[in-house]
Amino acid sequence: MMGKRTIVPFGPQHPALPEPVHLDLELEDETVLRAIPSIGYVHRGLEKLAEKRDYNDMIYVMERVCGICSFGHGWGYAGAVEGLMGVQIPDRAECLRIMFHELSRVHSHLLWLGLLADGLGFDSLFMHCWRIREKVLDVFEAITGGRVIMSFCKVGGVRKDLTPEMLKMVKDTCDMIEEEMRKTALVFMKDSSVRNRLCGTGVLTKEDVIDLSAVGPVARGSGVNNDVRSTSTMYRDLGFSPILYDEGDCWSRCMVRVDEIMQSLDIIRNAVKNLPDGEVSVPVKGNAPVGDYVFRVEQPRGEGFYYVQGNGSKYLSRARVRTPTNINIPAMTKMLQGCNLQDVSMLVITIDPCISCTER
Amino acid sequence: MTEEIKQTFETVSPEDIPGTAEKLKAEGYRLIQLCGVTKEGHTEILYSFDKDFAIRNLKVDVPFNQRVGSITPWYWAAFVYENEVHDLFGVEFTDSKLDYKGNFFRMSKKTPWKGPEAAPKEGA
Numbered sequence: 001m002m003g004k005r006t007i008v009p010f011g012p013q014h015p016a017l018p019e020p021v022h023l024d025l026e027l028e029d030e031t032v033l034r035a036i037p038s039i040g041y042v043h044r045g046l047e048k049l050a051e052k053r054d055y056n057d058m059i060y061v062m063e064r065v066c067g068i069c070s071f072g073h074g075w076g077y078a079g080a081v082e083g084l085m086g087v088q089i090p091d092r093a094e095c096l097r098i099m100f101h102e103l104s105r106v107h108s109h110l111l112w113l114g115l116l117a118d119g120l121g122f123d124s125l126f127m128h129c130w131r132i133r134e135k136v137l138d139v140f141e142a143i144t145g146g147r148v149i150m151s152f153c154k155v156g157g158v159r160k161d162l163t164p165e166m167l168k169m170v171k172d173t174c175d176m177i178e179e180e181m182r183k184t185a186l187v188f189m190k191d192s193s194v195r196n197r198l199c200g201t202g203v204l205t206k207e208d209v210i211d212l213s214a215v216g217p218v219a220r221g222s223g224v225n226n227d228v229r230s231t232s233t234m235y236r237d238l239g240f241s242p243i244l245y246d247e248g249d250c251w252s253r254c255m256v257r258v259d260e261i262m263q264s265l266d267i268i269r270n271a272v273k274n275l276p277d278g279e280v281s282v283p284v285k286g287n288a289p290v291g292d293y294v295f296r297v298e299q300p301r302g303e304g305f306y307y308v309q310g311n312g313s314k315y316l317s318r319a320r321v322r323t324p325t326n327i328n329i330p331a332m333t334k335m336l337q338g339c340n341l342q343d344v345s346m347l348v349i350t351i352d353p354c355i356s357c358t359e360r
Numbered sequence: 361m362t363e364e365i366k367q368t369f370e371t372v373s374p375e376d377i378p379g380t381a382e383k384l385k386a387e388g389y390r391l392i393q394l395c396g397v398t399k400e401g402h403t404e405i406l407y408s409f410d411k412d413f414a415i416r417n418l419k420v421d422v423p424f425n426q427r428v429g430s431i432t433p434w435y436w437a438a439f440v441y442e443n444e445v446h447d448l449f450g451v452e453f454t455d456s457k458l459d460y461k462g463n464f465f466r467m468s469k470k471t472p473w474k475g476p477e478a479a480p481k482e483g484a
Contacts, residue, residue, distance in 0.1 A: 036458075040447070040465030048473065051480040213391040213437045226390065231413045294367050294408065294415055305392050307406065317480045320406075322393035330437035 003029035008341070012041050016119055016345030019355040023333075023348075027341060035336040035344075037329050042359045050308075050319035055081050055288050056155050058319060065321055066357040067148050068111060071104045072299045073321065073357075074153035076306035080295035080319075081155045084310050087284050091276040093157030094234055099170065099271040100152055101297070102264040106177065107136035108300035109257040109264075112352045113188065116254060119349050120197055125187055132180045139173050142166070157281025171272045174265045181265075185258045198251035202335040202347040205248055214331035216302020216324050217260070218351050221245050221253035228296045228303055238270040239263070253350045287313050299324050301352045323357035366414040374422050377407070378429035378455075384409050385434040389416065394431075394441040396449035398479045403449050407431070422451055424475060432457035450474035 010023040020041035026034040049061050063074035075097055082089060114129035137147040143166050144150040152158055162170070188194055204214070209222045219226055223246040229235045230242055243259045245252035288310030297304045302324030309318040328351045335347055372380055392408040392415065399421070405428070407418040422428050430453040431438045442453045443464035450471035453459070462470065472478065 038460075038464070040467075043465045043467060045448075045472070210390065211436070213435065226410070226413075228413065292369055292406075292417070294417065296415075303392075305408065307393075307395065307408070309397060311480065315480065318395075318397040320393075320395045322395070322408075326440055327391075327393070327437060329440055 003031075005033075010344060010348075012038075014345070017348055017353070019353065020359070021348075021353060021355050023336075023344070025336070025341070025344065030341045032336050032339050032341065032344065035333045037333055039329070039355060039358055042355075044359055046360050047319050047321065050316040052315065054314050055308075055310075055316055056284065056314075058316070059153065059155060060151065062319070062321070063149055063151065063153070065323070065360045066354055068108050068354060069104060069299045069301065069304070069357065070149050071100050071153060072297045072304055074151075075101060076295055076297040076299075076304050076321070077308075077319065078153050078155045079297065080293050080306040080308040081288070081316075082284070083293035083295055084288055084291055084308050085155075085284055085286075087156060087282060089157045089282060090279045091234070092161075092278045093280045095238075095271050095275050096158045096162065096280060097153060098234060098238065099268050099275075100150075100158075102268045102271075103136050103139065103170070105264045105300045106261050106268075107133045108352075109261050110136070112257060112300075112349075113184075113254070116346070116349055117194075119346050120194060122193065125184070125194075128180075128184055132177055132184065135173050135177055139170055142169060154281065156284040157279070159281070161280045162275075167272045167275070171269055174268050178262065178265050181258075181261055185262070188254055188258055195251060197343075197346065198254055199247075199249060201250045201343055202339060202350060203248045204331060204335045206246075208334055209248075209331065212331045212334055214302075214328050216299070216328065216352075217253050217256040218302065218328050218331055220256045222248035226303060227298050229298045235267070238267045238274070240267055250346060250350045257352075288316060301325060301354060301357075302328060321357075321360050323354065323360065325351070325354045325358045328353070329358075367417065368415070369417045369419060372407075372418045372420050374420055374426065374428045377418070377420050378431060378433070380418065381407075381431035381434045384416070387411070391431075391435040391437055394438060394445065396445045396451060396473065398449060398473050398475070400476055400479050403445075403451050403474075405445060405451065424450075427452040427454050429454050430456040447471065448473045 008025045012020040012022045022038040024036040062077035063070045065073045110133035114126045117125035209224045225242040227242045305322035307320035311317045389409040394407045397404040405420045439458035447465040
């Protein structure tokens with residue numbers, strides 16, 4: 001006998017997810033049959049500003065796409081413009097970008113782990129994660145003066161070099177975070193209350209990931225490697241290898257992020273140790289040529305895609321940002337099918353949705 | 361980050377895009393995105409696909425007020441972008457598997473980037 005069918009609205013204001021995304025949840029009793037997502041509550045149209053801002057200045061707009069992965073958006077845009085202009089940045093600048101981007105990944109994943117713990121009702125774990133995260137923001141503030149929007153990246157490289165004292169601070173901070181994370185990670189790995197909620201919940205198969213073009217920890221938690229860091233020689237030299245789990249459930253997606261924090265700390269320390277000598281930027285002047293270029297950055301949430309189209313002036317005809325959340329929304333609706341209503345908020349959290357990015 | 365990534369750009373007619381998408385899906389390509397660019401006489405749609413970290417970009421010039429076939433029968437995730445392009449640029453997609461009918465983005469002005477008046481001034 002069929003159960004009672006109901007449509008339950010979820011969001012755009014919800015205690016578990018204070019971001020403007022709405023889901024129409026079609027339920028049979030308490031089982032979700034279908035979820036229809038709605039976004040677009042606060043679309044900002046930032047991309048259009050590229051037509052009115054000098055391509056060198058537009059990076060200030062791009063890094064404001066998001067308040068968490070701000071650095072990566074700046075890098076993605078700068079990389080696309082550098083490709084369009086045929087500019088090769090110095091190795092030292094590339095290495096410093098990697099260092100800052102991996103620091104961003106560490107704090108983004110710690111923020112997410114805290115939000116997951118909060119969603120589970122594990123408040124002490126939530127506070128531990130966010131306490132550890134603060135150490136990264138302190139490093140950003142000491143080096144750049146900003147904790148979130150740093151304006152460290154620019155078209156042609158990075159804005160300033162790091163002193164030996166700054167590099168030592170980065171390394172010491174990584175050591176401190178690693179020590180803290182070794183204890184905190186154990187809770188996510190072994191605590192029964194965490195595992196009971198996460199293991200076997202919200203399973204996304206490898207075939208689903210490929211079919212729905214999912215990216216980031218959502219894809220890697222189902223054993224699919226589309227981590228664009230795999231294509232970078234410098235990343236590989238600094239110790240990067242993709243973190244993959246095969247189960248495809250909430251716990252896998254969680255463990256991908258836990259392991260990525262540990263790997264990012266190693267990458268950062270290797271970058272400090274092997275930082276190439278030389279300049280940290282090259283001047284980029286003149287009009288952008290007529291043409292197109294695409295560039296990708298592996299953001300904490302997954303692949304970020306950046307497209308620029310030049311028209312022979314200092315303005316661009318188009319600057320496009322495809323954020324990871326954008327492409328993971330279809331995968332989220334798939335993993336919601338068949339879940340229990342009580343797990344919806346946690347499943348939504350496991351794609352680490354950033355609607356601020358999505359509403360660029 | 362992506363110094364080794366290959367990228368290609370090619371032009372495809374609006375009529376051919378559904379068939380091309382079907383072929384790319386069969387060949388194992390992953391959808392990255394699609395986006396619109398307003399031009400003087402048409403809307404240019406850029407479709408991007410990935411296979412083994414190489415990016416294949418397809419440019420489709422859609423005259424104003426002409427429809428284009430949806431690729432959602434093969435790439436269901438494309439509904440996010442097709443609805444975005446519809447709401448911002450006013451391009452209509454036929455046979456969409458999930459059509460929000462202009463209600464994907466909530467904006468004070470409908471299709472703000474549609475038409476020649478929204479086109480960037482070339483070489484300005």
